[in-house]
Amino acid sequence: MGRVALVTGGSRGIGAAIAIALKNAGYSVAASYAGNDEAAKSFTADTGIKTYKWDVADYEASKAGIAQVEADLGPVDVVVANAGITRDAPFHKMTPDQWKQVIDTNLTGVFNTVHPLWPGMRERKFGRVVVISSINGQKGQFGQVNYAATKAGDLGIVKSLAQEGARFGITANAICPGYIATEMVMAVPEKVRESIIAGIPTGRLGEPEEIARCVAFLVSDDAAFINGSTISANGGQFFV
Numbered sequence: 001m002g003r004v005a006l007v008t009g010g011s012r013g014i015g016a017a018i019a020i021a022l023k024n025a026g027y028s029v030a031a032s033y034a035g036n037d038e039a040a041k042s043f044t045a046d047t048g049i050k051t052y053k054w055d056v057a058d059y060e061a062s063k064a065g066i067a068q069v070e071a072d073l074g075p076v077d078v079v080v081a082n083a084g085i086t087r088d089a090p091f092h093k094m095t096p097d098q099w100k101q102v103i104d105t106n107l108t109g110v111f112n113t114v115h116p117l118w119p120g121m122r123e124r125k126f127g128r129v130v131v132i133s134s135i136n137g138q139k140g141q142f143g144q145v146n147y148a149a150t151k152a153g154d155l156g157i158v159k160s161l162a163q164e165g166a167r168f169g170i171t172a173n174a175i176c177p178g179y180i181a182t183e184m185v186m187a188v189p190e191k192v193r194e195s196i197i198a199g200i201p202t203g204r205l206g207e208p209e210e211i212a213r214c215v216a217f218l219v220s221d222d223a224a225f226i227n228g229s230t231i232s233a234n235g236g237q238f239f240v
């Protein structure tokens, strides 16, 4: 039987493409989601991938959800911390609540997702952690002080996990997608979105599958020597 992979936020957008790519690569996949029952139901019906509902911002809920996944599918060897939200506003208009929601979900959510799995990965001497960061964690973004802070934080998380996990056969890496054709990007006001696309040398938004293929490589045995890295997939919009 294939390895077990967990993708948070895995029923929609980039996460759904990742879950499908991993299933096609032979993994037993679980996809978590926070609230959209309808989308999760039709995702499972379309793909056969089991979905589990919990809020990654809640440590106890994450722990319980992961325990359920492991009871159903077996120990999780591959985790893709993908769940994320935006609450965009210029800094002078950003509320403490908008700050906190994004920090809790996008940053603390990564801790809550990986931490319960870490002891098992150490014990079994194998693990693959991939965190979906963002171009905006690398370059910052007008209107995203909260989001950019979390996505930059993701890079600190994987660089530290990489050092702690290496001797246990665990790798931790980040992917920084640029602007990808998902609901999240479609929610950006059209004029703003057009000007963003005009700034992408490739001349288009990315496709979720283009990120999913990066994940499939990073979690494979072939990528064992890639640890603590960041893959930028942004159509040439920003170079680190």
Ligand code: CAA
Residues within 6 Å of the ligand: 086, 088, 089, 090, 093, 133, 134, 135, 136, 141, 142, 143, 144, 147, 177, 178, 179, 180, 184, 185, 188, 189, 192
């Ligand atoms: N650079 C410089 N100035 C800007 C600007 C920019 N990028 N965007 C807006 N401004 C200016 C406006 O022109 C305006 O100037 P004036 O006051 O002189 O007219 C001022 O800032 C205020 O703008 P708004 O009135 O539009 O402010 P708002 O409160 O209505 O909303 C915003 C601003 C929410 C930031 C909106 O512009 C927006 O949604 N921007 C897109 C942010 C973005 O890229 N989000 C990414 C979402 S996708 C994602 O996050 C996935 C990923 O990882 C890539």
